[in-house]
Amino acid sequence: MILLCGGEKDSQDRDIKKAKGYWQAYQEKMSKKLRNHEEVVIEQLRNPEMAKAYLDVALEEYEQDGDLAFFLEALQNVAQARSGITRQNLYRDLSPEGNPELRTISLILHNLGYRLSVQPIQ
Template identity: 40%
Template sequence: MAKTITTRYDVSEHLRNPEAMAAYLEACLEEANGDAAFIAKALGDIARAKGMSQVARDAGLSRESLYKALSGERNPGFDTILKVIGALGLKLHAEAIQTTS
C-alpha cells in the first residue's frame, strides 16, 4: 500500500489577487464573532501572500512588529489594523444589520 504524503495547507498561497484577498478578509470578518486575534491572523495570511516586508514598509511598521501583531496570538491596536489594511490595498466598510421589527 502506498503512503499518502500530505503537505501543510497555507491559505496565503491561494490569495493571488486583491479580489481574493478582499473575499478572504470579508469571510473572516463574518466568521470572527468578535475575535480580534482571528482577524489579525487573517490579515497576516494576506500580508504573507503580498509580501510581509513590503506590507511592513507600506504600513510604516517594522517587519518584526508586523509579524507579532498579525500572529493571531495578540490583539493589535485598531490603528495598526487600519495601517495594515491600507498597506494591503484593502478597505473596511460597514453595512446595516437587517433586523426584524
C-alpha cells in the same frame, strides 16, 4: 505493496530492484505534487479578490463570535501573501497579546490596497 513470486533468483533480484525503482519514482512524483495547507492558502491569497473574500468571511466570523484572533490571523495571512512581510513581524504587530490598535489594522489594510468601511447589517 508488491508481492513477487516464482521465477529464478536472478530474475527475482532484478524484479525487486525494478519495483523499488518504481516506488522511489512514485514517491518523488507525489512529493512534488503535495504541498502543505499554508502554502496553498498563501498562494490563493495573492489574488486580490480571493484575499478580500477571505477577510470578509473573517470579519463576519468576528461579528458572530467575537473571536478577534481569527480575524487577526486572516489579516496576517493576507499581508504575508500580498506584501511578503515576514510572519514574525506580523505576529508582533497583530497578535491578540500585542493588543493591536485600529490604527495598526487600518494601516496594514491600506498598504494591502483595502480600507475599513461600514455597511448596514442585512
